[in-house]
Amino acid sequence: MESGKFVIAAQEAEAMAKTAGVATLKELLPLLVPTALRLARPPISNYPVGAVGLGISGRIFLGVNLEFPGLPLNHSVHAEQFLVANAAAHGEAGISYIAVSSVPCGHCRQFLQEIRGAGEIQILATSDEDAAFHPLSSLLPHRFGPFDLLHKGIPLILEPHDNDLGSLESAVIAGGGEEVSKGIEKEGIQQRLRAAAGAAAKASHAPYSGCAAGFAVADGEGRVYAGSYMESAAYNPSLGPMQAAMVGYVAACGGVGREHRGWGILAAALVEKESAAVSQEGTARIFLEAVAPGAHLNVYRFRSSASV
Amino acid sequence: MEEKPGRSTVGKFVIEAEEAQAIAKESGVGAVRELLPLLVPAAQRLARPPISNYRVGAVGLGTSGRIFLGVNLEFPGLPLHHSVHAEQFLMANANAHGEPGIRCVAVSSVPCGHCRQFLQEIRGAAEIQILVTSDEDPAFRPLASLLPHPFGPPDLLNRDAPLLLEPHDNELGALEATGVAVGGGGLCNGIGGGGLERRLREAAEGAARSSHAPYSGCAAGFAVADGGGRVYSGSYVESAAYNPSLGPVQAAMVACLAAGGGGGPEGGGWGIVAAALVEKETAAVSHEGTARIFLEAVAPGAHLKVYRFRPSAAV
Numbered sequence A: 001m002e003s004g005k006f007v008i009a010a011q012e013a014e015a016m017a018k019t020a021g022v023a024t025l026k027e028l029l030p031l032l033v034p035t036a037l038r039l040a041r042p043p044i045s046n047y048p049v050g051a052v053g054l055g056i057s058g059r060i061f062l063g064v065n066l067e068f069p070g071l072p073l074n075h076s077v078h079a080e081q082f083l084v085a086n087a088a089a090h091g092e093a094g095i096s097y098i099a100v101s102s103v104p105c106g107h108c109r110q111f112l113q114e115i116r117g118a119g120e121i122q123i124l125a126t127s128d129e130d131a132a133f134h135p136l137s138s139l140l141p142h143r144f145g146p147f148d149l150l151h152k153g154i155p156l157i158l159e160p161h162d163n164d165l166g167s168l169e170s171a172v173i174a175g176g177g178e179e180v181s182k183g184i185e186k187e188g189i190q191q192r193l194r195a196a197a198g199a200a201a202k203a204s205h206a207p208y209s210g211c212a213a214g215f216a217v218a219d220g221e222g223r224v225y226a227g228s229y230m231e232s233a234a235y236n237p238s239l240g241p242m243q244a245a246m247v248g249y250v251a252a253c254g255g256v257g258r259e260h261r262g263w264g265i266l267a268a269a270l271v272e273k274e275s276a277a278v279s280q281e282g283t284a285r286i287f288l289e290a291v292a293p294g295a296h297l298n299v300y301r302f303r304s305s306a307s308v
Numbered sequence B: 001m002e003e004k005p006g007r008s009t010v011g012k013f014v015i016e017a018e019e020a021q022a023i024a025k026e027s028g029v030g031a032v033r034e035l036l037p038l039l040v041p042a043a044q045r046l047a048r049p050p051i052s053n054y055r056v057g058a059v060g061l062g063t064s065g066r067i068f069l070g071v072n073l074e075f076p077g078l079p080l081h082h083s084v085h086a087e088q089f090l091m092a093n094a095n096a097h098g099e100p101g102i103r104c105v106a107v108s109s110v111p112c113g114h115c116r117q118f119l120q121e122i123r124g125a126a127e128i129q130i131l132v133t134s135d136e137d138p139a140f141r142p143l144a145s146l147l148p149h150p151f152g153p154p155d156l157l158n159r160d161a162p163l164l165l166e167p168h169d170n171e172l173g174a175l176e177a178t179g180v181a182v183g184g185g186g187l188c189n190g191i192g193g194g195g196l197e198r199r200l201r202e203a204a205e206g207a208a209r210s211s212h213a214p215y216s217g218c219a220a221g222f223a224v225a226d227g228g229g230r231v232y233s234g235s236y237v238e239s240a241a242y243n244p245s246l247g248p249v250q251a252a253m254v255a256c257l258a259a260g261g262g263g264g265p266e267g268g269g270w271g272i273v274a275a276a277l278v279e280k281e282t283a284a285v286s287h288e289g290t291a292r293i294f295l296e297a298v299a300p301g302a303h304l305k306v307y308r309f310r311p312s313a314a315v
Helices: A009-021 A025-038 A080-089 A107-115 A178-186 A187-204 A241-253 A281-291 B018-029 B032-044 B086-096 B113-121 B196-209 B248-258 B290-298
Strands: A048-056 A060-064 A095-100 A122-125 A165-171 A213-219 A224-228 A265-271 A296-303 B057-063 B065-070 B102-105 B129-132 B173-180 B221-225 B231-235 B272-280 B303-310
Touching: A009 A025, A009 A048, A025 A048, A025 A060, A025 A095, A025 A122, A025 A224, A048 A080, A060 A080, A060 B065, A080 A107, A080 A224, A080 A241, A107 B086, A107 B102, A107 B113, A165 B221, A187 A213, A187 A224, A187 A241, A187 A265, A213 A241, A224 A241, A241 A265, A241 A281, A265 A281, A281 A296, A281 B290, B018 B032, B032 B057, B032 B065, B032 B102, B032 B129, B057 B086, B086 B102, B086 B113, B086 B231, B173 B196, B196 B221, B196 B231, B196 B248, B196 B272, B196 B303, B231 B248, B248 B290, B272 B290, B290 B303
Parallel strands: A095 A122, A265 A296, B102 B129, B272 B303
Antiparallel strands: A048 A060, A048 A095, A165 A296, A213 A224, A213 A265, B057 B065, B057 B102, B173 B303, B221 B231, B221 B272
């Protein structure tokens, strides 16, 4: 399976636009949707969705849908969520245009509200008869969003977050065989996972619950990928840290190809708040049981100095 | 907005058609649908959102003339996708009572995109009239105006597939009890004079039969019992957009609260002591793990039994 490129640098995007004979970068986006579609992983529905977004930096980001058999459907990642998480992980400050292979569902129209100025994001559905860019506000009029709950100064998705994690206490959850644990210890993978998950938690967007969280996974080559929890004002559309980590994994290398079983994840780490009102721990366990049985999981809980 | 009417509907999640007419008359409104916004504050008081403390109440009028309430539920200690929105509660409540259609809904805050999507599972969703009592100028407007150019069941199913609120009769085949048991083994024997395990199983099985899972083909039902031996069950309700699906565990909690269970507003916890899950063997969409962690957070020590079915037709 091709790993594909999930981030296209600004200069390369310009060059591609020129080659394709389009005048503006936004016109390039729908032309890249078929490429994104081929990278999607929806084994439950077999309904691939590809999304291509233009960041204000001039970079182009891809998003695809991911589905995880053996788990409830709210573990799925929509292409638009993938796109946003991918952009956030690369420090992108804003998204102005998105082309997607099917019209975004209500769950995604809601998730996208977490971006400042969401109403003005231009969306084009390539499946439309008369495909054209329309503002997100026309797809979700009279919206419920962050400012129904937060004041305007709070950072939104794609804006810098620096959550206070206090000190991390480790609580080891046994999982995975002796050999897996030993292998992980030997290569310092445990520390790298912990550091990556901690950084992801620091950057996570959880203004509604105050429960920052980050998750990191390591593959058989010892590479580490992490993802930050991204909360939605409407709660249910929130993107879990495990899902965000899978976005990071797929965006970096496409995950392990079809020739291997499963996702090739050997170990993982979760960083979350102690006695969190919104806790990811149990869900992280069942996620790994389904997606990477035998993977070793360490859970680290922090107690922030500011009481939230 | 002053609460109307009085005590006759306090705590009630279903108001029969005749009573709805009577209350409408007493309240001096012309049509029963004008009664809906007046009932929203009372619905909000029944909400259980301990994470956000943001209460949402929804009141819907069924084609049968009955009125149904919905409230939001939140479960601390779990990810936010375990939450139930008031509009979802309302539909699951109506569904559990065999209501064939909901045409008007009054709600305390504008429905979020997750709910606008979930509501697409109802036939004729575009024409459902929604009134938001927090609006400056509350008025009934069609759902189509809140979710234009929707993604929904017609994109994935053929037109005669049953939708939410329409009869479902999923084939379950033979149920196998798995060895999975959580919580004390002898617990069931002491409750409800024995037979509780069987009642839970039957309730969960019935709920699975009527569940709406046309996208994955993975029918599922969940049942819970409280300390008094009362059993409440809920059917899985799938969304075409996947993530807004209402889990069978959530649907059972809806049934519990709607029936007057759940430990009451002053009581801590939900008072659940035992549960049963019925789902498909090697299901692409499985609720077993989630049910375990849900009970760990919401009813630690509750006994869980899981039953898997193997349908004869390959799905």
